[in-house]
Amino acid sequence: MNESRGYGDSTRSVVAVSAEHVPGAPIQPGPVFAAPYQLSSEEGSETDTYARASNPGWRALEAALAELEGARYAVVTGSGMSAITSTLRSVLAAGDTLVVPADGYYQVRLYAHERLSPLGITVRETTTRDMGSPAFADAVESAAGRVVVVAETPSNPTLDVVDLRTLAQVCHRVGAMLVVDNTTATPLGQRPLELGADVVVASGTKTLSGHSDLLMGYVATANEETAASIGRERLLSGTVLGPFETWLAHRSLGTAGLRFGRQCDNAQALSEMLTVHPAVRSVRYPGLAGDPSFFVASDQMRRFGGLVSIELESAAHFHSLVESSALVSAATSFGGIHTTVDRRARWGDDVSAGFVRISCGIEDTEDLLADFERALDSPHLGR
Secondary structure: OOOOOOOOHHHHHHHHOOOOOOOOOOOOOOOOOOOOOOOOOOOOOOOOOOOOOOOHHHHHHHHHHHHHHOOOEEEEEOOHHHHHHHHHHHHOOOOOEEEEEOOOOHHHHHHHHHHHHHHOOEEEEEOOOOOOOHHHHHHHHHOOOOEEEEEEOOOOOOOOOOOHHHHHHHHHHOOOEEEEEOOOOOOOOOOHHHHOOOEEEEEOOOOOOOOOOOOOEEEEEOOHHHHHHHHHHHHHHOOOOOHHHHHHHHHHHOOHHHHHHHHHHHHHHHHHHHOOOOOOOEEEOOOOOOOOOHHHHHHHOOOOOOEEEEEOOOHHHHHHHHHHOOOOEEOOOOOOOOOEEEEHHHHOOOOOOOEEEEEOOOOOHHHHHHHHHHHHOOHHHOO
């Protein structure tokens, strides 16, 4: 485990998905599909009996994800939401308390209130900035039952960053479990388990798979009991990853370092350009020296990610940006090879009508900057 720790991101990505060298065998394995497994006459001796319980495709992908996250165990699921919900169902019971980010992915809050609260689980919300504060620590300490804290950092879509070392200390001092959503940063941007988190959840739909052609989630942890409990939930609930998606994700991981590196470079350059453009009211990116998250992000993140959030004057200005651009399209998922934008107010996020989340792709940086500048300079945006 973690033999590639000293390598760069692209080397780590390639090593994580590499098969053991066998003379005469291909460099990379072909797709391993789910299939009926022949049972042995020695009943109970089989590793694989039913694809929803275990299969070699999952094990290869899970080993790669565990390597990248610095975890002992990984469990793949059918989506990022199923990674979160499977984890919460596995570790919470009636009388417990769940803390979720008020400014994180909105469906996590919806799930907590609509599905967990009726089961007798107390749900509390707090902002990413407030997590780890003295008031937050007091609230966690006085909470009922087992306490599970879900943090998303950088948060989606405002890109606030929580100090994970401090938050982990606060949680562990009172026996709370810390679950970190690592979707926006990816394990190539930060490794929450090394910063004190107990569990990492993420959507592999986005940056890690990176081609906008599959749905996937995963959970990573160093705790065997937690991993086994989540695996059991996956089996019983059927929140599984399909065999072809498993192969696609495994195939994609080998280029994750290259893609993520370009996305981060593009995001850094674009955020710097947008801070001085008159059509842009504000810019959020953890890699900007003047960003409120810069100090904490610089301390715990290796790369600042491919997302940039900006504020335009109105929804009409957002649509004019899309219409005037040759490279940018509107899409709500992120992390693919194409640059996309999403007006987050349409989904109910507590942001202004002109708030835009940009997902930088892997286009040449100069081309992307020029395209944004042309689109923002369009007379439709009413400079």
